[in-house]
Each structure stands twice: as C-alpha cells, then as structure tokens.
Amino acid sequence: MHRFANPARFLRIARPATPLTFWTGLAIVATGLAWGVFLAPGDYLQGESVRMLYVHVPTAWLSLSAYLGLGIAGFSVLVWKHPLAEVVLAALAPIGAAFAAVCLITGSIWGRPTWGTWWVWDGRLTSMLVLLFLYLGVIALMRAYDEPSQGARMGSVLALLGLVNLPIIKFSVEWWNTLHQPASITLSGSSIDSAMLWPLLTSAVGFALLMASAVLMRMRALIAERKVAARTARMAMAAA
Amino acid sequence: MTQTDYVIAAYVVAAVGIGSAVLWAYLTMRRAERAAQRLRER
Structure with missing residues (x-):
C-alpha cells in the first residue's frame, strides 16, 4: 500500500483514470436510471414513487462507503502520516457530504407521498443527518488550521470517531421503531424483485464511478495546489 | 402533487447535487493544474 501512496505514482494512474471513470460512470448512470424510470415496473404498494429508489439508495450506499474510506484515510x-492519505481525506469529505445531502433530500421527497411526512426524528433519518454533520465537521476541522497537516490530523480524529455512526445507521431500523423500511438487500439475498434490482445495481455502479471520478479530480486539484504553494514558498525564499 | 412529480423532484435534486459536486471538482482541478503548469513554465 505504501508503494502506491506516492503522489507522482498516483498522478500517473489518476490522469488517465479520471476521464475513464467519469464517462463510463455517466453512461452507466444514464443506462441505470433510464432502465429504472422507463422499463422497470412500479411497486404494487408504492406505485410510481418507488422509482426514487434508483437515486436514493445508491447515494445512501455511497455516502456510507465514502465515510468508511474517510475513516481509513x-x-x-x-x-503512517502519508501525505497522500491527507489528500484522500480532504478530497473525500466534500464529495461524500454531497452524496449524503442528496440521499437525505431525496429520502425526504420519497417520505412525503409514502409516509405522509417530509421528516421524522427517527433512528435512521437522524443518524443519516449526523453522518452529513460529521462530513461537514471533518471539512471544517481540516480548514480550521493554517498548517494543513495539523488540520488533517484533527480531521482524521473526527473521521475515526465518526465511524461509530456507520453501524448505528445500518442497524437503526432493527434497534428502534422507525418509519424507514428494513434493509431489502442483505448478504443472504434480496427481497427486491430482479426487475427492480438490476437497474438499481446498474445505477449504483454508475454513481460509484462518478464519485470516484470526482474524488480523483479533487485529489489532483489538491496535489497541484500543494505543488504551487511549495514552489511559491521556495521562490519567495530564493528572492529574499 | 402526483407521485410522478415527487419522482421528478428527486431526480432533479440528484442531478443538481451530484452534478454540481462533479463540476466543482473538475473546475478546481483544472484551475489548480493550470496554475501549477504556469509556475513550472516561469
């Protein structure tokens, strides 16, 4: 792993990987969503509103996965004090926050016709909101220090502490009474009909690739910004 | 509002939310890499 945590080696992989993940992701998302909207059947209970599944569920999965990545970074x-891990931390947090926000808003829109309310303070919804606040907290902590490495250390502590929220989100629908339905896809199988499951998995793969491309773009931006800052500092010292 | 209206609203939120995150990432990458390139050429 340490071998790949070298910014120069990372950039050699990231430059071709960025457009590849973006365009492939966009094509797969378009396919998955068109499949879900135009070809998949409506639900016998929820009717047409079940089509929100194809954006809400992938963004939920990905905002949780990105937070796990944030904890590992x-x-x-x-x-190990890896400079590239600091870059991953700073790149993942805003993208994960965007996915968490989309998950919360689309869930709220889904809740209105299904439950008759935009929001309830139950375990699943509240723990997802806490996830968004954790992302925002990591971003704020990383920006609160003049020295980027110190900000990264403080952000890392919060990212690690926040990992405890992931099992709370996952098991909230089992531990507490909630309006939110329990998990439909588990390790033992899926209760979703294959006519809906395949477009869901397709759009999830597409959204994952789009997220990967955005994280790669942010990582490249942060590496370039650090290079500019280092070179500017060297030039200022040479001129003095 | 019909169920279809809610579905459209959710898709618009997803497109705007994720689209702007990706666009922001792209624009900041392009700006930073161009700045680094300009500095290298000086």
Missing part, C-alpha cells in the same frame, strides 16, 4: 494519516 484518517487512520493512515494518524499512523
């Missing part, structure tokens, strides 16, 4: 920052 935070661990690498604190233990």
